[in-house]
Each structure stands twice: as C-alpha cells, then as structure tokens.
Amino acid sequence: MDDDPEPRLRVGSVPYLVGRPLDAGLERVPGLVLRRAIPAELVADLRSGALDVALVSSIELFRRPGYRWIGGLGVLGDGPVSSVQLFLRRPPAELERVALDPASRTSAVLARIVLAQAHGVRPEFVEVEPGADPREATADAWLRIGDAALRERLSEPDLESLDPSLEWKRLTGLPFPFAAWIVRPGIDLAPWLAHFRASRDLGRREAGSFADRAAEGLGLSRDDCRHYLLEECRFDADDRMAQALVRFRDLAAAIGQCEPDLTPTAIA
Ligand SMILES: C=C(O[C@@H]1C=C(C(=O)O)C=C[C@H]1O)C(=O)O
Structure with missing residues (x-):
C-alpha cells in the first residue's frame, strides 16, 4: 500500500502444530503480515511473489535459483516424526x-x-x-x-x-530438514531477522501449551502431542542443517526431483 508508513513483510507458514514454535511470535509484529496455508500453496505464492518469506518445504530451495534461508531455524526430525x-x-x-x-x-x-x-x-x-x-x-x-x-x-x-x-x-546419520524459512530473491530481511529469532525463543517457552491446545483440537492426548512436539520435532539447527540440506539436494537431484547445483545461502 502506497500510504502505508510501515515497511511490510508478507510471511507464510504452515497451518500445522509443527509451525507454531517458529511462527507464533510473528503474529503481532507491526508491519509483518502472517498468513498460514498448506505447503503447496505457500510454494506457489513464494514463486509468484505474493509472499516474501515462508516456512515451507525445504526442497523448494533447490527448485528455483536465488532463494536464501534463515540459518539455524527450521522444522527438522532427528528420528521418528509422527506427522x-x-x-x-x-x-x-x-x-x-x-x-x-x-x-x-x-x-x-x-x-x-x-x-x-x-x-x-x-x-x-x-x-x-x-x-x-x-x-x-x-x-x-x-x-x-x-x-x-x-x-x-x-x-x-x-x-x-x-x-x-x-x-x-x-x-x-543426519537430521531431516522438512522446512526452512525460505526468503525469495530481492527481499532485505535484515530489518526483520531479530523477530524470527525472537519468535523461536517464544516458541521454546510456549511449545508445551501449543501442544496441549492442539491435543484438545485434534482429540488426542496431551502426552502424545507433547512427545511429538517437544521430543520428536526440532526447531533449532546447528551446521548439520546445511549438511543435511545438501545431502537431500543430492539424493533428490539424482532422481530428477530438483536441480543438482543450487546451493542457497543461509542468512546468518
Ligand atoms: C513435519 C512436517 O513438515 C512439513 C512438511 C512439508 C512437506 O512435506 O512439504 C512442508 C512443511 C512442513 O510442514 C509436517 O508437516 O508434519
């Protein structure tokens, strides 16, 4: 909007419980517009430019040139992931x-x-x-x-x-990187980066209550949902995330599922 004094960032995230520990803290950031949709839609919106950043399918990093991703954050499994x-x-x-x-x-x-x-x-x-x-x-x-x-x-x-x-x-032997915060080409994320990291901090404090609320909505036990969100899923990544992404790219490219030579940069 021309008369909007705030800089705006259009952010997408998944509509699943697994997104909450990373995205809940973005709900009230001034100038940041958060929209939740299924991954296939988020990918289409990143490609069309309708979204600037999305917590979405990692494979997309290797299907179009020019993306970056926010280093250290993501949805990962390090063993079973029930979802x-x-x-x-x-x-x-x-x-x-x-x-x-x-x-x-x-x-x-x-x-x-x-x-x-x-x-x-x-x-x-x-x-x-x-x-x-x-x-x-x-x-x-x-x-x-x-x-x-x-x-x-x-x-x-x-x-x-x-x-x-x-x-x-x-x-x-590696964790599996299901989703990353993928940033489309041309977006200056620097002014917003601290909000994404603060959102993860909030997610760490609130994950138990997110799980409890989801248990109620889904008709599942609190213990099961807490085990899933707190034990199975990982949201912080060390340098193994970059390593795992490259491994995923190579194995996916070998079966024709992505480009073999894209290595998007992580935003530190
Ligand atoms: C663990 C999950 O990871 C997800 C799986 C995705 C995919 O398969 O493309 C995309 C984003 C994440 O939501 C999940 O959705 O349960």
Whole structure:
C-alpha cells in the first residue's frame, strides 16, 4: 500500500502444530503480515511473489535459483516424526503405487528417496487433486503430512506405516530438514531477522501449551502431542542443517526431483 508508513513483510507458514514454535511470535509484529496455508500453496505464492518469506518445504530451495534461508531455524526430525507418515497396505518392498499428499512437496520427495534407497523400490507416485484424501485413492500406500497425519498415526495404532524421517536418519546419520524459512530473491530481511529469532525463543517457552491446545483440537492426548512436539520435532539447527540440506539436494537431484547445483545461502 502506497500510504502505508510501515515497511511490510508478507510471511507464510504452515497451518500445522509443527509451525507454531517458529511462527507464533510473528503474529503481532507491526508491519509483518502472517498468513498460514498448506505447503503447496505457500510454494506457489513464494514463486509468484505474493509472499516474501515462508516456512515451507525445504526442497523448494533447490527448485528455483536465488532463494536464501534463515540459518539455524527450521522444522527438522532427528528420528521418528509422527506427522509425516507413509501408511501401508502392503510391505514397503511390494509397493507399486503410492498416493501422495497434495499439500506436501518435501515429504513427497523424501518418500521416493527412502523407498528407493532403503527398500529398493520405485513405485508409481500419484498426486491426488488438491483437497482430496490420498487414503481414498487406489494405491498400496498413502503419504500424509501435518496434523491430519499426526491424528491418523496416533488414533489408529493398528495402521501399518513407515516413518520417512526415521528411515532418513538410519540412511544418512543426519537430521531431516522438512522446512526452512525460505526468503525469495530481492527481499532485505535484515530489518526483520531479530523477530524470527525472537519468535523461536517464544516458541521454546510456549511449545508445551501449543501442544496441549492442539491435543484438545485434534482429540488426542496431551502426552502424545507433547512427545511429538517437544521430543520428536526440532526447531533449532546447528551446521548439520546445511549438511543435511545438501545431502537431500543430492539424493533428490539424482532422481530428477530438483536441480543438482543450487546451493542457497543461509542468512546468518
Ligand atoms: C513435519 C512436517 O513438515 C512439513 C512438511 C512439508 C512437506 O512435506 O512439504 C512442508 C512443511 C512442513 O510442514 C509436517 O508437516 O508434519
């Protein structure tokens, strides 16, 4: 807006519990407009310029040139992550057709990598229509992410599933970087950077209450949601995040899922 005296930053984040420890503190920053949407939409909005920064699928860093990311912050797994699951109707080695969650970009690639590398299979992957349920598709397995996956995993313990983050950890010894704060080309983030770091500090203090509130909304136990958010998910990264991103890029590029030679810089 021409007559807006405030500098403005348009920020996107995921609509899932996993985003809260990083984004909740941005809700009341003057001049910063926060919008939550599924990852696939956030990626489209970053590309079109409708968003300046988004907490979104790490694979996007390697699909377009010119991005940067905020160093040290992200959504990572360092072992199991209950909100990203490949639910199985057949054993992994027998999969021929896998339905993908249309909201996902990164986990859809991670599933391909772990099935090929750890189970020796390259099934056909089908992306269902936006908003459709991958469980309804005719397939041997379905990938789901976010709160719906968390609820499905925790409330249907008899469902067989494969945990892609855990399999990545076994394969590489590294944490898996699901999401980063991705900054589109041409944005000066310097005036805003401290808010992103302060938001993480607030998230650290409030994570338990975010988990409790989500448990209520999702009809899950507080203990399960706290275990998920406080034990399984990581939000601070050391230099292993950069290392893990490069490893992810290389394995993804080897199966044609991203560019092989993009190395976006981290904003210190
Ligand atoms: C752990 C998660 O990480 C996410 C997975 C994403 C993806 O698959 O593209 C994108 C952002 C994160 O929300 C989750 O959504 O449950």
